[in-house]
Amino acid sequence: MRATVMYGAGDIRIENVPDPTVIEPSDAVVRVTRACICGSDLWPYKTLEHSETGRVMGHEAIGVVEVVGADVRTLKQGDLVVMPFAFSDGTCMFCRDGLHTACVHGGFFGTGVVDGAQAEAVRVPQADGTLFVLPVGEDDALMPSLLTLSDVMGTGHHAAVAAKVGPGKTVAVVGDGAVGLCGVIAAKRLGAEQIILLGRHADRIALAREFGATDIVSARGNEAVERVRELTDGYGVHSVLECVGLEQSELTSIEIARPGGAVGRVGVPQDETMPASRPAFYNNISVSGGPAPVRAYIDELLPDVLEGRIDPGRVFDRVIGLEEVPEGYRAMNDREAIKVMVKP
Numbered sequence: 001m002r003a004t005v006m007y008g009a010g011d012i013r014i015e016n017v018p019d020p021t022v023i024e025p026s027d028a029v030v031r032v033t034r035a036c037i038c039g040s041d042l043w044p045y046k047t048l049e050h051s052e053t054g055r056v057m058g059h060e061a062i063g064v065v066e067v068v069g070a071d072v073r074t075l076k077q078g079d080l081v082v083m084p085f086a087f088s089d090g091t092c093m094f095c096r097d098g099l100h101t102a103c104v105h106g107g108f109f110g111t112g113v114v115d116g117a118q119a120e121a122v123r124v125p126q127a128d129g130t131l132f133v134l135p136v137g138e139d140d141a142l143m144p145s146l147l148t149l150s151d152v153m154g155t156g157h158h159a160a161v162a163a164k165v166g167p168g169k170t171v172a173v174v175g176d177g178a179v180g181l182c183g184v185i186a187a188k189r190l191g192a193e194q195i196i197l198l199g200r201h202a203d204r205i206a207l208a209r210e211f212g213a214t215d216i217v218s219a220r221g222n223e224a225v226e227r228v229r230e231l232t233d234g235y236g237v238h239s240v241l242e243c244v245g246l247e248q249s250e251l252t253s254i255e256i257a258r259p260g261g262a263v264g265r266v267g268v269p270q271d272e273t274m275p276a277s278r279p280a281f282y283n284n285i286s287v288s289g290g291p292a293p294v295r296a297y298i299d300e301l302l303p304d305v306l307e308g309r310i311d312p313g314r315v316f317d318r319v320i321g322l323e324e325v326p327e328g329y330r331a332m333n334d335r336e337a338i339k340v341m342v343k344p
């Protein structure tokens with residue numbers, strides 16, 4: 001089959017690789033009907049050390065179950081499924097607590113351990129626990145929004161949950177990528193009264209406003225902090241959704257939280273240490289978040305997608321075939337595209 005292989009920073013090739021097969025009896029093989037490129041794929045795109053073997057990329061997909069292993073009980077050939085970015089058994093103590101990204105039998109697609117989904121097909125470990133059967137057809141008009149349940153919508157929602165967003169709260173979303181934009185949707189959905197987006201790209205800001213952002217701050221650093229304070233009677237916000245992962249965005253997130261506020265982090269941190277330890281301490285700010293257990297959130301978010309209450313699929317502004325994936329990475333990295341969908 002054809003698949004996206006990253007050999008190092010900036011070196012992405014579409015190549016023939018062996019077809020995925022059932023290895024463990026709990027596996028399924030899924031034919032990919034939709035995949036996409038993630039903002040987090042851009043970190044290895046910029047920094048991955050060169051290797052001879054390469055890494056099959058991609059962790060977000062919808063597809064059709066082709067083969068199931070002998071132990072798979074809840075799936076059958078022909079099921080249309082959404083694949084969260086992490087696989088999980090659905091039964092261990094962490095999965096039962098709703099933290100599927102800490103599953104004792106879990107792991108992440110496209111990180112070199114298990115091959116990714118920017119490909120014609122993908123092997124899915126722990127298929128019963130991982131895959132969620134969708135009640136629609138393969139070419140349903142809701143496909144873009146359903147695809148966001150594999151990562152960005154669930155991740156934006158996780159940021160909002162970790163940041164304790166609730167009715168009447170003031171919220172800031174740091175970052176205007178697809179996750180930040182989904183964070184705006186999530187904050188509005190959970191009842192936030194004021195939603196301030198910190199972002200600088202005109203197309204993304206326009207979409208954020210349509211999703212429910214009430215204010216936009218395009219400044220950075222201290223100026224951004226001052227601006228958010230001005231918008232909140234000088235206090236800062238109750239809830240901050242940190243959707244970037246850089247030192248500056250983490251620092252800003254803590255500085256714009258009001259005393260007793262909360263920061264929900266979903267941007268993959270690019271540094272070992274977290275800034276602003278002292279302001280976080282003296283202002284009693286909760287800092288939470290991490291890899292989103294998107295599998296746990298599908299039950300809650302899917303009805304809102306199916307019934308049209310939220311439309312996170314609007315973050316996709318480009319659709320490409322598998323052979324064009326290297327160009328898709330470039331377009332996202334150069335901020336020409338917000339998020340790129342792939343139809344293998």
Ligand SMILES: [Zn+2]
Pocket residue numbers: 088089090091092093094095096100102103104105106
């Ligand atoms: Zn588990």
